[in-house]
Amino acid sequence: MVFLSNEGILRISFNESIKYDKPNRIYPFENSPIYESIITDCAKLTKGDDVKDIYEIMISLSEEIKHDSEPGDTIAILPKNNEKEIDEILEILGYKDYVNDDCYFYVLNEKKRKLFAHLPLKSTLRNVFLENVDVRSPFKKTFLKKLSDYSTSNDKKLLEDLSSPKSENYLNFVEENNSLLCFLKKFSSCKPPIDVILENLHPLQPRIYSIASSPLIKNQLKLIFSVIINENSHLKGVCSSYLEKTALINGSIKFYFRKPSFRIQLQTNPVIMIGPGTGLAPFLSFLETLNLKNIENSDCWLFYGCRYNNRDFLYEAKLKKYLNDGVLKKLSVAFSRESKKGKIYVTHLIGNESDLIFNKFVEQNGSIYVCGDAKNMFKDVQEALLGCLVGNGMGLEEAERFLEGKIKEMKYIEDKWV
Incomplete structure (x- = not known):
């Protein structure tokens, strides 16, 4: 079979079977079968x-x-991965006629076999690219250096520059070229063997x-x-x-x-939930459980944020029914695109409710759960809560120690997603 480099430690064969036991892939926080x-x-x-x-x-x-x-x-x-994207990648690489042929994967270095636990023993190139490797992750400099060996003229020179230790353009490059397909279109002379590609792509x-x-x-x-x-x-x-x-x-x-990390306890102490956008999801589970258990007059307070009242206010009717039925005691909603005074976020609402939050979180030993985008929200929420504590008489250092104590007691829990 052509197109193989016979370099590195990964080998692909189209005409023989594998004779060793492949290590099982371990998934992050796995707590059940697939x-x-x-x-x-x-x-x-x-x-x-x-x-x-x-x-x-x-x-x-x-x-x-x-x-x-x-x-x-x-x-x-x-x-x-996207089927059209994968088919285009394999066609550019020159494997269009082989994508559905059975192939076998094996590793020369016994100690490094676990690095390729995400690859099956037997599959097809198309299925491996669809299900097993990440074609959207940024390329490391070592990978770019290797790819320069299979490029010509200007492409080769640019890849050598990008992969150099002192490259000033690397970070901008990986931000703008964050997919294998984008890379192959940009560097049209680059035709690496398939084993070189698979050896350097991250697991999906x-x-x-x-x-x-x-x-x-x-x-x-x-x-x-x-x-x-x-x-x-x-x-x-x-x-x-x-x-x-x-x-x-x-x-x-x-x-x-997955193994539990953000479980919301059914408890009598006040519960404050903060979840903009799809960060609402775990709180829907919690409130539905309270409702099915016929737990009324619970001390649950939800801060929710979206852009518009009539476009992306998720589960508006259900939340208002929970409010009327006593499953939810208080609902505070921020519409970030509807105020003429500027964008309004849940952190602004937290600041406006400083006294009541202090009462529930500090004086009544309540719990706070936060779920949402990891990029900016969590730092802003913590700063808003510290503002509530300081505004009610704590010094800043005392407030920070108090919040750290709540985190250790699992009374302040965050669920971050990227």
Whole structure:
């Protein structure tokens, strides 16, 4: 078979079987077998311009899928890359006629076999690129240096410059060229062998989603997700686009339950929940559980943020019903694009409720749960809470120590997603 480099430690064969036991791949925080289930229902929750496309999906759970969970638990979905993108990559590399042929993967260095645990013993090139490797992760300099060996003229010179230790353009390059397809189109003379590509691509990692339905509902679970679009490449996120496509045809997905890290306790102390956008998901599970248990007059307070009242206020009717029924005691909603005075976020609402938050969090020993985007929100929320503590008589150092104590006591818990 042509196109193989016979370099490195990874080998691909199209005409022989493998004779060793392959190490099992260990997934992050794995707490169950990998299940495959059908998406039975899909609904778009947002409408109009200037908002993300957010979907609700229902995943069927058969009797064989038995798992004890609590509000706040998560699952990890095993995504697939975009089929059109993968087909284009393999065609550019010159493998169009071989993508569906059986091939075998083996590693020459016994000690490094675990590095390739994400690759199957036997598959096809198309399936491996669809299911096992990340074609959107940034290239390391060592990979760019290796790729320069298979490039010519200006492409070779530019790749050698980018991979040099003192390169001034590397960071800008990886930000703007954050996919294998984008790279191959930019460096058209680069034709590396397939084993070089696979040896340097990262594993395709699972994506984490909070369960948005109560664990008391045993035959299905609910997820909500937004379709992410990269600002530089304008590509949809790998998993969100995969879920969108699969949900619209009621296809099946693979997933596993994760070890709990953000469980919301059913307790009598005040509970403050902070979750803009799809960060609402674990709190929906918590509130639905309270509702199914007929727990009324609970001291639960939800801070929720979105852009517009009539475009992306998720589960507005349900939240207001929980409020009227006493499942939810207080609901504070920030619409960031509707104020003439500037953008309003949940952190502004927290500042406006300083005295009441101090009463519930400090004087009544309440708990705070925060779920959302890891990029900016968590630092801003902590600063807003410190402002509440300082505004009610604590010194800054005392307030910081108090918050650190709450974190250690699991009375202040964050669930961050990227």
